Amino acid sequence: MPMPAGGGYQQGQQQSCFDKMKVGFIMGFSIGMATGALFGGFGALR
Template sequence: MPTVPGIYQQAPSCWDRIKLGFMIGFCVGMASGVLFGGYSIVRYGLRGKELITNVGKAMVQGGGTFGTFMAIGSGIRC
């Protein structure tokens, strides 16, 4: 993309980096929540509505936890 004279790109702010770290961590945590939580819940013997409910809880918990740690790590690096 050609550059326009007189217009400079800015680096993302610290707050933007923290938000991005949280979003990436949340996505990774949700994916791991599906894999590990789903496996353990199916192994436990739940089916149907209970399976979906508990996998959803595992996804949100995993996403929130990993997203928080990624946001903290991104904030430290600012």
């Protein structure tokens, strides 16, 4: 079965620099919040 051209994510469309920055910011923010909640909650319980 052949793979679709363009990887199947956004077929033929390029992400703009702002879109890449926005996705990176959202991923970093969410990972940071999850890590902070995990370690902060553990520290509060101690």
